[in-house]
Amino acid sequence: MNIVVLVKQVPDSGTERSLRADDKTVERDSASLVINEMDEYAIEEALKVKEAVGGTVTVLTMGPDKATESIRKALSMGPDGAVHVNDAALHGSDALATSKVLAKALEGLEWDLVIAGAESTDGRAAAMASMLSERLGVAGLTGARKLTVDGSKLTIERQLEDGYQVVEAQTPAIVSVWDTINEPRYPSFKGIMAAKKKPVDTKSLADLGVDASEVGLGAATSKVVDAAPRPPRQAGEKITDEGDGGSKLVAYLAAEKIV
Numbered sequence: 001m002n003i004v005v006l007v008k009q010v011p012d013s014g015t016e017r018s019l020r021a022d023d024k025t026v027e028r029d030s031a032s033l034v035i036n037e038m039d040e041y042a043i044e045e046a047l048k049v050k051e052a053v054g055g056t057v058t059v060l061t062m063g064p065d066k067a068t069e070s071i072r073k074a075l076s077m078g079p080d081g082a083v084h085v086n087d088a089a090l091h092g093s094d095a096l097a098t099s100k101v102l103a104k105a106l107e108g109l110e111w112d113l114v115i116a117g118a119e120s121t122d123g124r125a126a127a128m129a130s131m132l133s134e135r136l137g138v139a140g141l142t143g144a145r146k147l148t149v150d151g152s153k154l155t156i157e158r159q160l161e162d163g164y165q166v167v168e169a170q171t172p173a174i175v176s177v178w179d180t181i182n183e184p185r186y187p188s189f190k191g192i193m194a195a196k197k198k199p200v201d202t203k204s205l206a207d208l209g210v211d212a213s214e215v216g217l218g219a220a221t222s223k224v225v226d227a228a229p230r231p232p233r234q235a236g237e238k239i240t241d242e243g244d245g246g247s248k249l250v251a252y253l254a255a256e257k258i259v
């Protein structure tokens with residue numbers, strides 16, 4: 001089974017994140033950049049399927065030059081190679097344009113299954129898997145906490161707030177996964193060394209047959225027009241117990257409509 005894993009490079013959610021002053025897009029130049037956390041689970045799931053039934057695992061990323069670091073990190077976990085869509089015109093692309101480009105890249109690859117993270121920590125649209133399944137005319141199975149592959153039949157347990165749904169489809173299909181699906185492996189030293197030699201196929205928009213006017217900030221259907229920094233946190237209210245601490249606490253909680 002040939003599997004493509006979508007991997008997005010995002011600013012580390014453990015650090016302070018910001019927007020660029022000029023065009024209000026996410027600040028990526030100075031940010032500490034990592035693989036979107038959910039995508040590591042997607043890579044792990046793809047490797048597990050490959051180990052069970054054979055085939056290949058290819059990483060697909062759309063992003064600037066710096067995204068190469070995340071591609072190498074992804075490859076060090078075990079995938080066979082990567083496709084990197086990199087073009088200056090992509091800056092500021094929204095989810096619709098991103099799905100257009102990723103769909104074109106997928107059309108140029110041979111695959112049975114695409115695995116993505118359920119959402120990215122910067123955009124949080126949680127829409128990419130659905131948009132791609134619509135564009136490519138294949139089944140889209142979103143939010144998996146379990147994936148079973150039986151020949152060409154895919155079955156997922158689709159995580160809900162209060163339980164799960166069982167959803168089935170035939171390949172080719174696109175599956176998005178939550179972080180409840182597995183425990184991603186750590187890259188071994190051997191894996192890190194091997195990743196340096198794995199093929200990374202870089203594609204421009206022209207290679208994919210996408211016109212620059214269809215992507216980027218100019219074509220975005222939604223834009224951040226203004227942003228203000230979060231106000232500093234106010235000091236909390238301190239209650240001194242002078243024998244009446246309990247009633248003071250209850251009065252405070254009642255005033256805040258907590259009780």
Ligand SMILES: Cc1cc2nc3c(=O)[nH]c(=O)nc-3n(C[C@H](O)[C@H](O)[C@H](O)COP(=O)(O)OP(=O)(O)OC[C@H]3O[C@@H](n4cnc5c(N)ncnc54)[C@H](O)[C@@H]3O)c2cc1C
Binds near residue numbers: 024025117
């Ligand atoms: C602060 C902020 C500012 C924004 N500014 C703008 C703006 O100015 N204009 C605008 O139109 N939109 C803007 N967006 C929206 C955002 O850029 C898009 O929604 C995003 O690029 C695509 O969707 P997503 O990353 O949310 O995908 P999701 O659907 O959340 O991601 C799901 C999965 O899709 C895959 N995936 C997503 N993107 C890629 C990729 N590039 N390469 C490979 N795999 C990928 C990953 O596997 C990911 O786990 C902004 C968002 C934020 C948070």
